[in-house]
Amino acid sequence: MKTEPIVRFIELPDLSQAVAQLKGVGADPRSWEIMAPKALFRVVKISAVSFPAATILKQEMLSLGGEAAVARGVLTARAKRSDVLLMGTLAQLRALSGKIAEQPFGLADLSERLVGLLNRDADTIRPPWRCRDQELPVHERPHIMGVLNITPDSFSDGGRYDQLESALVRARQMAAEGADIIDVGGESTRPGARPVELKEELRRVIPVVERLCDELSIPVSIDTYKSDVARRALRAGASIVNDISALRFDPKMPALIARTGAGLVLMHMKGTPRSMQRKPRYDDVVSEIYRFLAERIDRAVEAGIAREQLVVDPGIGFGKRLKDNLLLIDRLSEFLGLGLPVLVGVSRKSFIGQILDLPVEDRLEGTAAALSVAVSRGAALLRVHDVRQMVRVARMTRAISDIQVTPPGAS
Numbered sequence: 001m002k003t004e005p006i007v008r009f010i011e012l013p014d015l016s017q018a019v020a021q022l023k024g025v026g027a028d029p030r031s032w033e034i035m036a037p038k039a040l041f042r043v044v045k046i047s048a049v050s051f052p053a054a055t056i057l058k059q060e061m062l063s064l065g066g067e068a069a070v071a072r073g074v075l076t077a078r079a080k081r082s083d084v085l086l087m088g089t090l091a092q093l094r095a096l097s098g099k100i101a102e103q104p105f106g107l108a109d110l111s112e113r114l115v116g117l118l119n120r121d122a123d124t125i126r127p128p129w130r131c132r133d134q135e136l137p138v139h140e141r142p143h144i145m146g147v148l149n150i151t152p153d154s155f156s157d158g159g160r161y162d163q164l165e166s167a168l169v170r171a172r173q174m175a176a177e178g179a180d181i182i183d184v185g186g187e188s189t190r191p192g193a194r195p196v197e198l199k200e201e202l203r204r205v206i207p208v209v210e211r212l213c214d215e216l217s218i219p220v221s222i223d224t225y226k227s228d229v230a231r232r233a234l235r236a237g238a239s240i241v242n243d244i245s246a247l248r249f250d251p252k253m254p255a256l257i258a259r260t261g262a263g264l265v266l267m268h269m270k271g272t273p274r275s276m277q278r279k280p281r282y283d284d285v286v287s288e289i290y291r292f293l294a295e296r297i298d299r300a301v302e303a304g305i306a307r308e309q310l311v312v313d314p315g316i317g318f319g320k321r322l323k324d325n326l327l328l329i330d331r332l333s334e335f336l337g338l339g340l341p342v343l344v345g346v347s348r349k350s351f352i353g354q355i356l357d358l359p360v361e362d363r364l365e366g367t368a369a370a371l372s373v374a375v376s377r378g379a380a381l382l383r384v385h386d387v388r389q390m391v392r393v394a395r396m397t398r399a400i401s402d403i404q405v406t407p408p409g410a411s
């Protein structure tokens with residue numbers, strides 16, 4: 001029987017899948033390493049490159065058979081700086097990094113940054129998240145952080161767990177449902193919320209953290225930007241500080257994290273919870289938040305905090321419009337370029353209410369859909385209220401994302 005050729009696209013997300021496809025067509029094993037980087041196409045964005053460097057990048061990329069987009073003003077010699085989009089295969093981008101490594105105009109530094117980015121892209125071994133004496137294998141399977149708000153006014157569960165006993169019952173339930181971490185918070189950060197006095201925040205959270213650390217085997221995280229609250233919670237046995245200010249609100253926080261070795265979540269927020277929803281606006285939301293997080297990582301490392309202690313979070317709902325939140329979830333994988341695990345908190349948030357026109361108590365399916373996309377884009381940690389359901393959604397989504405091409409004859 002005559003077989004007609006079939007012409008179709010195939011999906012190649014990473015090098016191991018490229019190798020599997022090369023094996024599948026029966027390519028010579030010696031060619032796998034050479035060809036796999038040619039099978040992956042990447043677009044790299046570099047911001048604010050000087051005029052001479054942008055010109056050289058364009059020339060070199062063209063000479064390698066790739067492409068580079070620069071501002072029109074670079075070609076007419078009118079622009080002093082330009083963003084640059086490098087377009088090429090992984091092999092071409094690697095060759096470019098070699099060609100510019102010895103060049104002037106800041107290109108040697110750019111070469112190092114490019115090599116770092118490409119290595120992180122190709123790296124299959126990622127370290128666990130170090131939280132004091134625990135190591136969480138967040139890259140092996142998505143980790144679920146269950147929310148426990150000890151507040152009278154949180155947007156979805158305010159007032160439900162502000163008695164010690166009810167908080168403990170809820171935490172035990174979340175642990176039994178598969179939570180990997182319990183995140184205890186004593187101050188609502190919903191838009192417009194007023195800050196809580198230190199004494200009151202301590203009164204709310206410390207007894208709960210003490211009891212949970214005694215009872216549970218999973219790590220406890222403290223959702224605070226105040227170093228005094230974090231210090232007392234760590235003393236009570238917490239292992240993670242979830243700082244929605246990314247070390248900006250309390251100058252004593254960086255040294256505390258460095259000294260204790262606690263895990264730290266660095267989250268993006270525009271302004272403060274009181275002001276963040278007053279007409280937030282971005283020219284390029286992903287680039288701006290990426291830059292913010294990259295700078296916060298540098299500050300943390302300068303303060304003596306190890307990279308292995310850090311996790312980044314784009315801060316869904318913290319000073320973002322509807323379209324910003326949707327774009328951040330859809331393009332979450334771009335944050336993997338920072339080389340750290342990515343946490344995301346979509347649970348019951350108002351962007352879901354805006355799309356589905358549903359109140360906060362009716363956003364389970366919307367949360368599931370957003371969480372599933374986030375996991376497929378590489379989210380390693382998910383902060384959620386509905387633990388039982390979201391553990392399942394995350395596991396199912398990850399099983400689909402992780403499935404590998406099996407070359408013919410291998411199974």
Ligand code: HH2
Nearest residue numbers: 149154155188189190265267313316345
């Ligand atoms: N969202 C909230 C609080 N803390 N921390 C991180 N890292 N990421 C988030 O997205 C995040 C967070 C807001 O949700 P919730 O705790 O349910 O409400 P409230 O702030 O009103 O207590």
